[in-house]
Amino acid sequence: MRGFTWRAKQRHRPGLEVMALGPEAGPHSPAPAPDHLERWLAVRGSVPWPKAADVGASDPVIPSRDGAAEDIRAFDGALSPGRAAGMLRALDSVRADAARGAPLDFELLRGWQRHVLETPEPPPFRGSPAFAKGGRERYGITPDTRARLDDCLAESGGADGVSLTARAARACLDICFFHPFDDGNARSAFLALVFVLAREGVALESVGLLRRVSFRADDPQGPLTLARFIDSHLKET
Known part of the structure; x- marks a missing residue:
């Protein structure tokens, strides 16, 4: 579809101008909003993701308390008891899927998100561009956006040799910046992080x-910072 610009036309009454829609874009047309999903994918491909250690990288870690469930009861419960109950049901599904070694993809996310959003059916992939951070970030959509998300999430299995904590961070940020759902994407991203760890027998005490930090799609340091946060919690556990 061709661009349009407003052109002034003089009417019969002096001083009165009516703006008409014309077919050509003018020199002052605003630039298209940047696609922060594409920015994330560029950053994602350039990050020096930490590689897995030679030993101990997949040892089970069993905490003395359930940090994820405790945080949901405190953080989500303070916002709404119903929200916390939905998140706890989703957490149960996350751990059941991790125990059976399920591959991480959008279909798996949808199953959890049904509990998160308390919908009768698993929610679909968004059908239009999404926005976050008060509109400062825009995530575009194309016919292959969902397939690209699945390709990214498939890397959480570790075939590329990236360390477990980095894979958990990467999957979390993939969901943040692909923004697959109309609502609840931060909760979905957190559950995916828990899932990647749980699939390898790792859970955290805290x-x-x-869940208290936000990252920019175009910040190359953000992914490494999140990976360090996960590693810090893992060492504490």
Whole structure:
């Protein structure tokens, strides 16, 4: 579809101008809003993701308390008891799927998100551009956006040799910046992080740093910072 610009036309009454829609874009047309999903994918490909250690990288970690569940009861429960109950049901599904070694993809996310959003059916992939951070970030959409998300999430299995904590951070940020759902994407991203760890027998006593921070799609330091936060919680556990 061709661009349009407003052109002034003089009417019969002096001093009165009516703006008409013309077919050509003018020199002062605003530039298209940047696509922060594409910016994230560029950053994602350039980040020096930490590689897995030679030993001990996949040892089970069993905490003395359930940090994820405790945080949901405190953080989500303070916002709404119903929200916390939905998140706890989703957390149960996350751990059941991790125990059976399910691959991480959008279909798996949808199953959890049904509990998160308390919808009768698993919610669909968004059908239009999404916005976050008060509109400062815009995430575009194309016919292959969902397939690209699945390709990214498939890397959480570790075939590329990236360390577990970095894979958990990367999957979390993939969901943040693909923004697949109309609502609840931060909760979905957190659950995916828990899932990536749980699939390898790892759980955390505390997750405080992981739900109280926000990252920019175009910040190359953000992914490494989140990976360090996960590693810090893991060492504490």
